[in-house]
Amino acid sequence: MLELSEVHTYYGTSHILQGLSFSVPKRSCSVLLGRNGAGKTTTIHSIAGLVSPRSGSIRFVGQEIAGERPHRIARMGIGLVPQGRRIFPSLTVEENLTVAGRGPSGNGSSSWDLRRVYELFPALRERASNLGNQLSGGEQQMLAIGRALMTNPRLLLMDEPSEGLAPAIIERVGETIRRLKESGLSILLVEQHVSLACSVADEVLVMNKGRIVWRGSPEALLSDRPLQQRYLGV
Numbered sequence: 001m002l003e004l005s006e007v008h009t010y011y012g013t014s015h016i017l018q019g020l021s022f023s024v025p026k027r028s029c030s031v032l033l034g035r036n037g038a039g040k041t042t043t044i045h046s047i048a049g050l051v052s053p054r055s056g057s058i059r060f061v062g063q064e065i066a067g068e069r070p071h072r073i074a075r076m077g078i079g080l081v082p083q084g085r086r087i088f089p090s091l092t093v094e095e096n097l098t099v100a101g102r103g104p105s106g107n108g109s110s111s112w113d114l115r116r117v118y119e120l121f122p123a124l125r126e127r128a129s130n131l132g133n134q135l136s137g138g139e140q141q142m143l144a145i146g147r148a149l150m151t152n153p154r155l156l157l158m159d160e161p162s163e164g165l166a167p168a169i170i171e172r173v174g175e176t177i178r179r180l181k182e183s184g185l186s187i188l189l190v191e192q193h194v195s196l197a198c199s200v201a202d203e204v205l206v207m208n209k210g211r212i213v214w215r216g217s218p219e220a221l222l223s224d225r226p227l228q229q230r231y232l233g234v
């Protein structure tokens with residue numbers, strides 16, 4: 001579904017992604033873990049087109065997307081659930097969802113619309129006419145996920161969806177991710193929360209200084225304490 005090869009991304013003279021390579025298979029969830037500053041958000045932004053890699057290749061279903069404009073990448077089928085949710089505070093829940101909607105996907109998978117988002121998140125239907133800034137953190141996260149789904153993505157990029165949420169809500173985020181994967185979506189998840197990450201991951205990718213330094217199963221990561229201490233500080 002997605003393949004990064006030798007990606008180098010800079011902010012000015014700061015060399016952040018230093019030859020990053022990994023892939024996300026179809027209908028699977030890959031999780032990027034790593035300490036603060038490892039380059040996880042920069043990876044998501046490089047894929048979504050919010051920053052352009054200086055070199056390397058990013059292929060999405062076989063097509064080169066490195067350096068493409070964000071709206072084109074979104075239209076090709078990559079949805080983004082950004083860090084910090086970034087919902088529109090002065091729009092209602094329903095408006096937040098409908099501004100993102102863009103009709104049937106045309107890629108054979110069943111389309112996301114308001115009805116289907118409300119089925120996934122009944123709490124959002126109850127809050128449909130509330131403004132974005134009147135929602136709790138958990139509701140905002142549901143809205144951010146729902147808004148990304150309204151673009152009918154084939155690949156969903158999720159940047160730290162558990163950030164700032166209570167443990168019970170984090171568990172619900174995990175359930176949502178599992179349901180989305182079962183529905184056929186491919187997911188690339190950035191997480192600091194190791195147990196959430198391992199509960200949804202098909203493959204874990206550990207990142208350090210802009211590169212993948214370890215990849216393996218969640219079980220292998222959980223049983224390797226020195227690895228966790230070295231690269232995750234847990």
Ligand SMILES: Nc1ncnc2c1ncn2[C@@H]1O[C@H](COP(=O)(O)OP(=O)(O)OP(=O)(O)O)[C@@H](O)[C@H]1O
Pocket residue numbers: 011014016034035036037038039040041042043
């Ligand atoms: N817009 C920017 N301009 C300059 N440097 C940046 C910018 N954004 C991030 N950086 C730097 O790039 C490095 C990687 O940041 P990034 O946000 O990708 O890391 P991360 O692994 O997602 O960490 P976190 O969990 O803290 O978000 C950090 O050293 C950060 O200070």
